[in-house]
Amino acid sequence: MSMPNLSALQVAPTAPGDAVNLQALRASCSACSMHQLCLPMGLDQGDMQRLEQVISRRRRIKRDEVLYRPNDKFDMLYAIRLGHFKTFQQNPNGGQQITGFQMAGELLGMDAIGAGVHLCQAVALEDSEVCEIPFASLEELFRDVPVLLRQFHRMMSLEISREQRVMLTLGSMTAQQKMAAFLVNLSSRYVSRGYSSTRFQLRMTREEIGNYLGLAVESVSRLFSSFKKSGVVDVNHRELELLDLPALRAIALGTDPCA
Structure with missing residues (x-):
């Protein structure tokens, strides 16, 4: 996941009728x-x-x-x-x-x-x-x-x-590891931008997450439910809170004994 502004002294013409200042x-x-x-x-x-x-x-x-x-x-x-x-x-x-x-x-x-x-x-x-x-x-x-x-x-x-x-990691990960790695990656990217590392809104749908990770949408929903039940995350529609970031990292790395 890849997952930065700039102004112009030279600004491209606007379309006719564009009222933008x-x-x-x-x-x-x-x-x-x-x-x-x-x-x-x-x-x-x-x-x-x-x-x-x-x-x-x-x-x-x-x-x-x-x-x-x-x-x-x-x-x-x-x-x-x-x-x-x-x-x-x-x-x-x-x-x-x-x-x-x-x-x-x-x-x-x-x-x-x-x-x-x-x-x-x-x-x-x-x-x-x-x-x-x-x-x-x-x-x-x-x-x-x-x-x-x-x-x-x-x-x-x-x-x-x-x-x-x-390419190297997702191909060899379990579904649970993929989801955990995805959430940890989002967390690290948000914190580097000055936002919370544990509370953010998912901008993509569950279908899009599943498509990216190679998982069925049903699997994505089950994983969110499983993580929520185990107290790792709290999710309400697209509002997400990572309650135990170290545990998520351990799941992603395959070192969580409870995973």
């Missing part, structure tokens, strides 16, 4: 609460301002709206400023195979850099906002700001490592 949409990277997780991390004020000039605009994405589709031409990276997304591909049977859930502070679209087209579909799980980063302009800035290039390489490396870990 462009000045209200402009917010500097340094003022964004996610900037330590996103590309600006480690930049001085001057380089931060240069990056802000690359950003074309901030874009609002409604719940269930598509950000990009497979085979769409790649020309933008998207830094998630607010909200949550899911990415998925079509499986041979024509259904969705969810490949990840992304949240504020993360970049979308990096998978398309090599092919020049997007390989998956990205859809908002709730009303969200992204910062559009034209990749050609970003590449030009990389030449002048080496620290930005190093941060970008770092983000790509972390994403590759994350995907490799997911």
Whole structure:
């Protein structure tokens, strides 16, 4: 699970009749609460301002709206400023195979850099906002700001490592371990963003969780009920509280003697 904002001195034109105040949409990277997780991390004020000039605009994405589709031409990276997304591909049977859930502070679209087209579909799980980063302009800035290039390489490396870990671990885990690992991962990502590590709302449905983990939706519901009964979590619809995070970690690692 993958599971970071940027303003523009150059803002893309709005559609006819758009009443949005462009000045209200402009917010500097340094003022964004996610900037330590996103590309600006480690930049001085001057380089931060240069990056802000690359950003074309901030874009609002409604719940269930598509950000990009497979085979769409790649020309933008998207830094998630607010909200949550899911990415998925079509499986041979024509259904969705969810490949990840992304949240504020993360970049979308990096998978398309090599092919020049997007390989998956990205859809908002709730009303969200992204910062559009034209990749050609970003590449030009990389030449002048080496620290930005190093941060970008770092983000790509972390994403590759994350995907490799997911492939290696989920394939060999029991259903209970998969669910525990999923919840522990969400916890760690939320706490890194300054939110509670134990209380949060699930932005994805049980069907989507099951699709991602390779579990039937009935199995997901049974696991939540089992965790709740054992006092590990408290769940009410999508409201979740992790009552015993160490126990969840032990379950994920397969070291819980009661699991």
